[in-house]
Amino acid sequence: MDLYIRGAAILRLLAAKNGSLKALATSSPNSKRMYALLCQSLKYQDVLKQVICSSRLLEQEQRLSLEIALLLVHDLLLCKNGIAAGKGPFKDAVLRHKTRLKAEFARAKIRSRTVESKDLERKNHKVLPRWVRINTLKTTLHSALETCRNDYTEVENWSQLSPSSFCIDALIPNLLAFHSSCNLITHNLYTVGHIILQDKASCFPVHILNPPLGACVIDACAAPGNKTSYLAACVGKQGRVYAFERDNQRVQTLSTMMEKSGADCVHIQHLNFLKSNPCNFANVTHMLLDPSCSGSGIVNRLDYLVESQQQIDQDRLAKLAEFQVQIILHAMKFPSAKKISYSTCSIHPQENEHVVMRVLDKIQDWTLANQQDVLPSWETRGIAEECGGDKGLLLHFGIPLMIDLAHSLVRCNPGADGTIGFFAALFVRKSSNKRTLQDPPTSKKKKRK
Numbered sequence: 001m002d003l004y005i006r007g008a009a010i011l012r013l014l015a016a017k018n019g020s021l022k023a024l025a026t027s028s029p030n031s032k033r034m035y036a037l038l039c040q041s042l043k044y045q046d047v048l049k050q051v052i053c054s055s056r057l058l059e060q061e062q063r064l065s066l067e068i069a070l071l072l073v074h075d076l077l078l079c080k081n082g083i084a085a086g087k088g089p090f091k092d093a094v095l096r097h098k099t100r101l102k103a104e105f106a107r108a109k110i111r112s113r114t115v116e117s118k119d120l121e122r123k124n125h126k127v128l129p130r131w132v133r134i135n136t137l138k139t140t141l142h143s144a145l146e147t148c149r150n151d152y153t154e155v156e157n158w159s160q161l162s163p164s165s166f167c168i169d170a171l172i173p174n175l176l177a178f179h180s181s182c183n184l185i186t187h188n189l190y191t192v193g194h195i196i197l198q199d200k201a202s203c204f205p206v207h208i209l210n211p212p213l214g215a216c217v218i219d220a221c222a223a224p225g226n227k228t229s230y231l232a233a234c235v236g237k238q239g240r241v242y243a244f245e246r247d248n249q250r251v252q253t254l255s256t257m258m259e260k261s262g263a264d265c266v267h268i269q270h271l272n273f274l275k276s277n278p279c280n281f282a283n284v285t286h287m288l289l290d291p292s293c294s295g296s297g298i299v300n301r302l303d304y305l306v307e308s309q310q311q312i313d314q315d316r317l318a319k320l321a322e323f324q325v326q327i328i329l330h331a332m333k334f335p336s337a338k339k340i341s342y343s344t345c346s347i348h349p350q351e352n353e354h355v356v357m358r359v360l361d362k363i364q365d366w367t368l369a370n371q372q373d374v375l376p377s378w379e380t381r382g383i384a385e386e387c388g389g390d391k392g393l394l395l396h397f398g399i400p401l402m403i404d405l406a407h408s409l410v411r412c413n414p415g416a417d418g419t420i421g422f423f424a425a426l427f428v429r430k431s432s433n434k435r436t437l438q439d440p441p442t443s444k445k446k447k448r449k
């Protein structure tokens, strides 16, 4: 019974934001079992709470707390071996209602598809591939593929991956996928810096920014530097990347990464980007903004399990969003900047669509690039309902314009399409783009309507 009593205490600490799931679980005895029990119970908490409520378990068994009931009911209904061996009043209390709980669980499954969709999420979780970007600063696609083909079998796409195979991504050039169980950190291609482990979605910001050879670029929030070395590969030796990083330790990591990847055209600026003087960077035409965010799209970060939609820390999100808006507005002051890519690994509209709309509401001479210039074949786009903004224009042109704006944005849902949760947008200076936010919706928009 100890497992459930301790587990319930951890759930209370988590609710009070007194520690992280991983730290609390791993510091308790039988830590692996505890971690699995907590993760699974939290994953299924919505349906389990429904079952506990509709079976009136807590009303009839007043010694049970919600936390201990959640863990015991989880094991009763979802664990192959049922509730762990051992005796105790809490276990007896739950077992007295076994039949009713099972019946309510069956009803809950029919009422909502939660359990099935969570299963799907779990399956996706397992097959999230290990994405690998070939570092063309040090090698070529041809040469890296030759090595990969010697060591692994090539398959058509990532959903067919096995531990001994790899595939070439159809969307992002120089991107490969391996099975999640492949430990590439010990592979020679990795140790010599010929490949960089980088999620597919995290390649999107550079891919859509697409700075040409020789361009002068700013990476405003650079460390650890995955996107910085990708930018360096795009602009080549004649180009230049100013990589800003304000954090002492992370700037060291950035420096090591740039050395390892052979990104000689990167000039590290150990500075707060918001304090930079745009006039000192008059040649910069392309800017990449990948600021600090909640990280809620990172699939293996487990904190989201304890946050229901209502419990998300709104204060923290508001602060992050304010910073994200400021960083975009500052980038727009750079005199020669014509393209700015903005990205987060967050799933929250507050850091994504809302930030974009707040910026568009404030500025006149920038707009969003059209869908055709922003990964046109990628199906998951921005959320139209979140693209309302405050602008009178939106009220005037209404839903067609919101849909049009949402189509300009790229979203990745965590686990789906083999990527983490991600968001990317491309701002373009109006003089370098024909469509403007002030333009009325085009005939294409009318068609969608």
Ligand SMILES: C[S@@+](CC[C@H](N)C(=O)[O-])C[C@H]1O[C@@H](n2cnc3c(N)ncnc32)[C@H](O)[C@@H]1O
Pocket: 202, 220, 221, 222, 223, 224, 225, 226, 227, 228, 244, 245, 246, 247, 250, 271, 272, 273, 274, 290, 291, 292, 293
């Ligand atoms: C999301 S991470 C960037 C990840 C990076 N782009 C990559 O792909 O490897 C955000 C980084 O920006 C840095 N940062 C946050 N605010 C900053 C600011 N105002 N100026 C410069 N760096 C900043 C953080 O310390 C952190 O290292």
